[in-house]
Amino acid sequence: MIEFKNVSKIYPPDFVGVKNISLRIQDGEFVSVIGKSGSGKTTLVKLLMAEEPISHGELKIGDVEVTKIKRNEIPSLRRQIGAVFQDYKLLPRKTIFENVAYALEVCGINNKRIGEIVPQVLRVVGLEGKEGRYPLQISGGEQQRAAIARALVHSPKLLVADEPTGNLDALNTQEIIELLKKINSLGTTVLLVTHNREVVNALKKRVVTLDMGMVVGDAEHGRYKI
Amino acid sequence: MISNLQKIFKFGAQNFARNFWLKILTIVILTVLLLLINGLVIINFLTNEASRQVQSKVDVSIYLKTSATNEEAQSLRSYLMSLANVSNVTYKSSDDVLKEFKETHKDDQDILSSLTFLETNPFGGALVVQTVNVNDYNTVLKQLDTPIYDKIIENKDFGDNEKLIEVINRMTSFVKQFIVLISLFFALIAVIVIFNTIRMGIDAHRHEISIMRLVGAANWFVKGQFVVELLIYSTIAAIASLILIFPIISVIQPNVLAFFNGQAGDIFAYYRANIFGLFALQFVGIFAFSLLSAWFALGRYLKK
Ligand SMILES: Nc1ncnc2c1ncn2[C@@H]1O[C@H](COP(=O)(O)OP(=O)(O)OP(=O)(O)O)[C@@H](O)[C@H]1O
Numbered sequence: 001m002i003e004f005k006n007v008s009k010i011y012p013p014d015f016v017g018v019k020n021i022s023l024r025i026q027d028g029e030f031v032s033v034i035g036k037s038g039s040g041k042t043t044l045v046k047l048l049m050a051e052e053p054i055s056h057g058e059l060k061i062g063d064v065e066v067t068k069i070k071r072n073e074i075p076s077l078r079r080q081i082g083a084v085f086q087d088y089k090l091l092p093r094k095t096i097f098e099n100v101a102y103a104l105e106v107c108g109i110n111n112k113r114i115g116e117i118v119p120q121v122l123r124v125v126g127l128e129g130k131e132g133r134y135p136l137q138i139s140g141g142e143q144q145r146a147a148i149a150r151a152l153v154h155s156p157k158l159l160v161a162d163e164p165t166g167n168l169d170a171l172n173t174q175e176i177i178e179l180l181k182k183i184n185s186l187g188t189t190v191l192l193v194t195h196n197r198e199v200v201n202a203l204k205k206r207v208v209t210l211d212m213g214m215v216v217g218d219a220e221h222g223r224y225k226i
Numbered sequence: 227m228i229s230n231l232q233k234i235f236k237f238g239a240q241n242f243a244r245n246f247w248l249k250i251l252t253i254v255i256l257t258v259l260l261l262l263i264n265g266l267v268i269i270n271f272l273t274n275e276a277s278r279q280v281q282s283k284v285d286v287s288i289y290l291k292t293s294a295t296n297e298e299a300q301s302l303r304s305y306l307m308s309l310a311n312v313s314n315v316t317y318k319s320s321d322d323v324l325k326e327f328k329e330t331h332k333d334d335q336d337i338l339s340s341l342t343f344l345e346t347n348p349f350g351g352a353l354v355v356q357t358v359n360v361n362d363y364n365t366v367l368k369q370l371d372t373p374i375y376d377k378i379i380e381n382k383d384f385g386d387n388e389k390l391i392e393v394i395n396r397m398t399s400f401v402k403q404f405i406v407l408i409s410l411f412f413a414l415i416a417v418i419v420i421f422n423t424i425r426m427g428i429d430a431h432r433h434e435i436s437i438m439r440l441v442g443a444a445n446w447f448v449k450g451q452f453v454v455e456l457l458i459y460s461t462i463a464a465i466a467s468l469i470l471i472f473p474i475i476s477v478i479q480p481n482v483l484a485f486f487n488g489q490a491g492d493i494f495a496y497y498r499a500n501i502f503g504l505f506a507l508q509f510v511g512i513f514a515f516s517l518l519s520a521w522f523a524l525g526r527y528l529k530k
């Protein structure tokens with residue numbers, strides 16, 4: 001379970017990222033987060049990843065108190081989360097295969113297992129044949145799919161995706177959303193940040209709406225409405 | 227654990243290979259620094275060698291009276307040999323001394339003809355003493371200032387040696403101070419250059435470092451990759467400087483020989499004899515410095 005209790009994030013000197021967020025997300029839920037640009041969606045993701053310190057409040061992921069986490073405990077928290085970043089964050093000097101494999105390498109998985117899993121996941125996101133290329137040698141949509149593959153490859157308990165379909169066409173978007181739904185049905189909690197009206201409406205799942213850093217809507221079977 | 231080490235080596239080598247030209251620049255800088263340090267090693271070797279060679283030429287001759295018996299000469303020799311600061315004592319018979327005297331004065335007919343007037347050899351035997359250290363001569367000579375030895379010693383000839391020793395001592399201590407100063411200066415420059423070179427290299431990777439961390443790499447995993455890269459740098463720089471130093475020596479050696487009238491130390495032989503020690507020293511030195519710099523530079527990017 002993920003629990004935000006009155007969480008605020010103030011970027012220095014006094015820029016509000018999120019304000020007074022209280023949210024509970026049960027294990028196995030599929031939650032979409034929507035909101036205008038600058039409403040605090042990415043900030044929420046950064047707090048979950050312990051990428052930014054929390055200014056006020058408490059955040060718990062499972063039994064990890066993110067608010068009180070020690071620096072050397074952060075990597076193991078991140079290894080339990082699969083994250084798709086808004087700007088992909090692929091390693092420029094590693095091939096697509098190596099980028100996806102990296103999420104397994106940091107967990108100490110052996111090369112044999114990596115050789116088995118990575119091609120499967122690359123096939124699932126439609127990147128077979130491109131595994132030897134570097135990020136700059138593939139399209140934006142392909143980079144996005146590589147980022148998704150990296151987030152999935154280690155079968156995380158929680159998948160956090162910040163605009164994972166922002167650069168994909170309708171068909172690809174549909175495929176990726178189906179993939180997220182499938183992963184969710186296998187037990188992974190999914191937190192999907194999106195601007196895509198069709199996606200949210202077709203999902204018929206819980207929708208959390210942010211505005212100016214605050215939760216202004218939280219509905220089961222929600223629809224896209226800002 | 228083993229497999230993590232393997233991964234760290236794999237990634238370190240990969241990072242090195244995929245940034246080859248940037249890394250080459252770093253290696254060139256490190257190699258040039260090492261060559262400068264080698265210059266100091268060579269200067270140090272040459273001065274030590276020069277002073278050792280000059281010192282080995284210094285000796286004191288103790289001329290014995292003609293009345294001194296062979297036994298007395300041998301017992302004096304044993305006594306001198308027993309002194310800790312005496313390295314060698316050779317005995318010259320009176321015939322040898324005469325021969326040498328004739329040799330030194332072979333152009334002086336007056337002296338030579340006056341010798342022929344004498345029916346017997348006017349010289350006694352002599353003991354030629356060499357000490358471990360040039361400064362020991364005075365101590366040794368003072369120890370012979372006793373009535374027992376006065377009976378058999380005609381003359382203690384220290385010749386011009388005293389002045390020579392003083393010059394050697396002054397030269398050596400001057401050069402030593404000079405080397406220490408220059409070394410400190412170079413060390414300072416080296417530390418600054420290495421620090422900045424390594425830091426620039428790491429700054430260039432700060433984006434990648436943050437991604438690695440976000441994907442869940444532990445700090446030691448990220449640091450380990452850089453340590454492997456530094457190992458590669460240090461090995462290549464140390465090897466390159468040792469390879470490049472030989473052509474440099476071949477240019478220096480004849481000039482040095484000419485300067486010292488053919489009496490200079492053999493730099494080649496010195497390097498050949500100490501190649502492993504010199505390599506290890508340079509490798510460890512450059513690796514330790516760059517490791518320290520990397521630790522400082524990386525710290526800033528490993529906080530979040
Ligand atoms: N590093 C930062 N320093 C200062 N302010 C920041 C920083 N990052 C975000 N903010 C501010 O925090 C607020 C929330 O930003 P956030 O990135 O979470 O928005 P978002 O909902 O993800 O927007 P978008 O849909 O455009 O990605 C914004 O007002 C933004 O200006």
Ligand SMILES: [Mg+2]
Nearest residue numbers: 041042043086
């Ligand atoms: Mg955002």
